[in-house]
Amino acid sequence: MNKQRPTLSLKSPATPAAPKLRASHARDLKPALQTGFNTGLKPDSLAYSLIGAAQAVALVRTGTNLPQALVQVWARLGAGATPQARGAMQDISYRCMRQLGQSETLVGLMAPKAPEPLVAALLACALALINAPDETAPYEEFTVVDQTVTAAEAHPDTARAKGMVNAVLRRFLRERQTMLDTASLQPLARWNYPQWWIDAVRAAWPQDWQGVLTTGNTAPPLTLRVNLRKSSVEDYLAVLEQAGMAATRIGPSAVRLVKPVAVGLIPGFNDGVVSVQDAGAQLAAPLLDLADGMRVLDACAAPGGKTCHILELAKVHVTALDADAKRLARVGENLERLQLDAELTAAPAETSDWWDGQPFDRILADVPCTASGIVRRHPDIRWLRRKGDTLQLATLSAKILDNLWQMLAPGGKLLFVTCSLWPQESEAQAAAFAVRHGAARLDAPGQLLPAGGDGQDHDGLFYALFQKNA
Numbered sequence: 001m002n003k004q005r006p007t008l009s010l011k012s013p014a015t016p017a018a019p020k021l022r023a024s025h026a027r028d029l030k031p032a033l034q035t036g037f038n039t040g041l042k043p044d045s046l047a048y049s050l051i052g053a054a055q056a057v058a059l060v061r062t063g064t065n066l067p068q069a070l071v072q073v074w075a076r077l078g079a080g081a082t083p084q085a086r087g088a089m090q091d092i093s094y095r096c097m098r099q100l101g102q103s104e105t106l107v108g109l110m111a112p113k114a115p116e117p118l119v120a121a122l123l124a125c126a127l128a129l130i131n132a133p134d135e136t137a138p139y140e141e142f143t144v145v146d147q148t149v150t151a152a153e154a155h156p157d158t159a160r161a162k163g164m165v166n167a168v169l170r171r172f173l174r175e176r177q178t179m180l181d182t183a184s185l186q187p188l189a190r191w192n193y194p195q196w197w198i199d200a201v202r203a204a205w206p207q208d209w210q211g212v213l214t215t216g217n218t219a220p221p222l223t224l225r226v227n228l229r230k231s232s233v234e235d236y237l238a239v240l241e242q243a244g245m246a247a248t249r250i251g252p253s254a255v256r257l258v259k260p261v262a263v264g265l266i267p268g269f270n271d272g273v274v275s276v277q278d279a280g281a282q283l284a285a286p287l288l289d290l291a292d293g294m295r296v297l298d299a300c301a302a303p304g305g306k307t308c309h310i311l312e313l314a315k316v317h318v319t320a321l322d323a324d325a326k327r328l329a330r331v332g333e334n335l336e337r338l339q340l341d342a343e344l345t346a347a348p349a350e351t352s353d354w355w356d357g358q359p360f361d362r363i364l365a366d367v368p369c370t371a372s373g374i375v376r377r378h379p380d381i382r383w384l385r386r387k388g389d390t391l392q393l394a395t396l397s398a399k400i401l402d403n404l405w406q407m408l409a410p411g412g413k414l415l416f417v418t419c420s421l422w423p424q425e426s427e428a429q430a431a432a433f434a435v436r437h438g439a440a441r442l443d444a445p446g447q448l449l450p451a452g453g454d455g456q457d458h459d460g461l462f463y464a465l466f467q468k469n470a
C-alpha cells in the first residue's frame with residue numbers, strides 16, 4: 001500500500017499539539033488537499049471514481065461547493081483524472097448530495113462509531129449508488145460494495161476502516177428495508193434536506209412543500225434556448241430529430257432534450273444556434289419588453305445567460321455588470337460564441353462610481369441570493385447554506401435595488417429576479433422596495449415554484465417588474 005500522507009486530514013503536520021476538535025466543529029476546518037498522492041487504483045475502475053467522489057463530498061462537508069471541490073480533486077489527480085473518471089466522479093458526487101441525509105442517517109444506524117470524514121463520505125457515495133432509483137442505477141450493488149472496499153483499502157485516510165466499510169454495506173444489503181424504514185422516520189433522511197430547510201419550505205409553501213422538496217431531488221433536465229436570430233424552434237426541433245435526439249418544446253424558445261448530453265454534442269451549440277438555459281430563466285428577457293436602441297443594464301450578469309438572451313431579442317446597448325471579474329469573463333465567452341456584443345463592467349451593483357450618469361431604459365437585477373430554487377442543479381447548496389444567509393443576502397440585494405433605481409430613466413422598467421424560494425429574499429423584498437420608492441408594479445410571474453414533468457419543467461425563480469413614473 002502507498003505510504004504517502006493522506007490527501008484529506010484535519011490535522012496539520014506542522015502543529016503537532018493541535019487541540020482535538022469535536023466532530024461538530026470539524027466542518028469549520030478546511031482540510032488541505034495534498035498533491036501527488038497516488039492510490040495506485042486504475043483510473044477506469046469504479047474504486048478510483050468512488051474515492052475521488054468521496055474526497056469531493058468530504059470537501060463539501062467542510063464548506064467548499066461541489067464544483068470547486070471536484071476541480072481541486074481533479075487537479076490533484078492530474079493525468080489520472082481522465083474525462084471518463086471525471087464524469088464518473090461528478091455523477092457519483094452529485095447523486096450523493098441528493099441522498100446525503102438518508103445515507104448519513106443509515107451510516108449512523110449501522111456504524112459502531114462515527115466514521116472519519118473521508119470514510120463517512122465514501123460510505124455516503126456507495127449508499128447513493130446502491131440506493132439509486134432502479135432506472136438510473138449505474139452499477140450492480142455487489143460491484144459497488146466490492147469496489148468501495150477496494151477504494152477504502154487504497155487510501156490512508158480510509159484503510160483502517162476497510163472492515164467497517166465492508167460490514168456496514170453488507171449489513172445494508174441484508175437488512176435494507178428495515179434500515180430504510182427506520183431511517184425514513186427522520187425528516188433529514190426522508191427528504192434529504194437539513195431540518196431548517198424543510199421547515200422553511202413548509203412555512204413558505206404549506207400547500208406545495210412536499211412537491212418542492214421532491215422536485216429538488218430530481219436530476220435537472222437539459223433545456224436549450226433557441227437563438228431566434230439564427231433559427232426557429234420548429235427548425236431546430238427538426239435538426240434534433242435528424243440527429244436522432246428526442247426533444248420537446250417546453251416554452252416559447254425552450255427545448256428540452258429527453259436525454260442530456262455533453263454541450264459539445266448539442267447540434268449548433270458551437271455556432272450559437274442554441275444556449276443552455278432553464279425554461280424559467282428564459283422568461284426574464286421577454287419580460288423586459290425591449291425595443292431596438294434601448295440602453296439596458298444587466299446588473300448581476302455572469303455567466304451571461306440572460307445578457308445573451310436580451311441581445312438575441314433586440315438591437316440594444318447592454319452594459320453587463322458583475323462584481324466578480326472572473327465570472328464576468330464567462331459573459332465575454334458566451335457573447336463571443338453567439339457573436340453578440342455588450343459592454344462588460346466589473347463592479348458591485350450597490351455602488352455607482354462606474355456609472356456615466358446616463359439613465360438606463362431597462363434594468364435587470366438578477367441579484368445574488370441563497371439559490372434555494374435551483375437545488376436540483378446544485379444539490380450541494382442545501383448542505384452549504386446556513387439559515388442566517390438569507391437575511392445577509394436580502395440586505396445586500398435591497399442595497400443593490402435601491403442603488404439601481406436611481407439609474408433608471410423615467411418611464412423605464414426594472415425587473416427584479418431571484419432564484420430563491422424564500423419570501424424574505426423575493427416577495428417581501430419586492431413589496432418593501434415598491435413602498436420605499438413608490439414604484440408601480442407591473443404584471444410578472446411572481447414566485448415560480450420548481451416543477452418537473454411532461455408539460456413544464458423549470459427551476460424555482462421569482463420575478464417582480466417595476467416601472468418608474470414618467
Ligand SMILES: C[S@@+](CC[C@H](N)C(=O)[O-])C[C@H]1O[C@@H](n2cnc3c(N)ncnc32)[C@H](O)[C@@H]1O
Binds near residue numbers: 281299302349350366
Ligand atoms: C444569479 S447570478 C446571475 C445569473 C445571470 N444573470 C445569468 O442569467 O446568467 C448572480 C450574479 O451576481 C453576482 N454578484 C454577487 N454580488 C454582486 C454584487 N454585489 N454586485 C454585482 N454582482 C454581484 C455574482 O457574481 C453572480 O454572477
